[in-house]
Amino acid sequence: MSNETRKPIISGNWKMNHNHFEAIQSVQKLAYLLTKDDFAAVDVTIHPPFTDLRSVQTLIDADELKFILGAQHCHESDSGAFTGEVSAAFLAKLNVNYVIVGHSERREIFGETSELVQSKIVAIQKNKMTPIICVGETLAEREAGKTYDKVLGQLRSALEKRSHEQIKSMVIAYEPIWAIGTGKTATADDAQRVISAIREEIAKISSATVASSVRLQYGGSVKASNISEIMSQPDIDGVLVGGASLDSAEFARICQYRLRP
Numbered sequence: 027m028s029n030e031t032r033k034p035i036i037s038g039n040w041k042m043n044h045n046h047f048e049a050i051q052s053v054q055k056l057a058y059l060l061t062k063d064d065f066a067a068v069d070v071t072i073h074p075p076f077t078d079l080r081s082v083q084t085l086i087d088a089d090e091l092k093f094i095l096g097a098q099h100c101h102e103s104d105s106g107a108f109t110g111e112v113s114a115a116f117l118a119k120l121n122v123n124y125v126i127v128g129h130s131e132r133r134e135i136f137g138e139t140s141e142l143v144q145s146k147i148v149a150i151q152k153n154k155m156t157p158i159i160c161v162g163e164t165l166a167e168r169e170a171g172k173t174y175d176k177v178l179g180q181l182r183s184a185l186e187k188r189s190h191e192q193i194k195s196m197v198i199a200y201e202p203i204w205a206i207g208t209g210k211t212a213t214a215d216d217a218q219r220v221i222s223a224i225r226e227e228i229a230k231i232s233s234a235t236v237a238s239s240v241r242l243q244y245g246g247s248v249k250a251s252n253i254s255e256i257m258s259q260p261d262i263d264g265v266l267v268g269g270a271s272l273d274s275a276e277f278a279r280i281c282q283y284r285l286r287p
């Protein structure tokens with residue numbers, strides 16, 4: 027489905043990298059490399075670790091930067107006896123706008139279930155932020171021909187009990203697990219096939235209108251050298267970038283994909 031009406035969204039997921047000094051340097055360098063036209067053409071969200079959020083927020087405000095602040099994770103309760111956790115409500119107070127949820131590292135390393143992912147989505151939207159919901163299959167699932175079962179199953183669960191309006195404002199990131207941090211990327215055609223199946227499923231769950239406005243990202247070893255091909259696909263509206271977002275020069279080139287063939 028043509029993406030003319032959906033503004034591209036490029037997200038940098040720093041994972042557990044960059045302390046708050048490095049975060050400030052990185053954002054300043056990126057701000058220097060990107061232009062007004064870049065921000066008019068794409069939404070750029072940055073997802074630093076929790077300890078960097080306040081510093082990055084202050085920098086964005088003070089220098090009136092156009093980056094959109096994001097987080098990588100949150101707890102589903104507003105407050106309480108949850109040692110070490112950070113609530114969606116606290117993130118909203120820091121002007122965080124986007125929160126990644128259901129990332130495969132959270133699901134696989136920290137045992138987050140689909141139910142937990144659901145309740146985090148509820149908390150994120152209750153606090154007027156946008157969830158970036160990650161879905162994706164393992165290599166074994168892919169080889170067993172279970173890609174669509176896994177991805178669409180995770181999608182159905184995440185969207186359960188959400189209204190049309192709530193679904194419309196979400197971002198869904200298709201991240202094949204075997205492509206994350208491995209240097210292997212799904213071919214652009216392959217990613218397009220799965221992502222267009224995600225859009226069709228959203229149309230079934232909600233409506234064709236909602237499906238045509240939801241922004242869908244690809245994630246998994248995105249780099250400056252493969253971004254143009256990925257973004258040329260009709261259903262791919264953006265990318266969720268891990269490793270390559272740590273290098274400001276590389277990430278700037280990714281954000282400026284439209285300037286190159």
Ligand code: PGA
Nearest residue numbers: 206207246247267268269
């Ligand atoms: P990667 O990570 O770009 O390093 O593969 C993507 C992600 O986990 O969001």
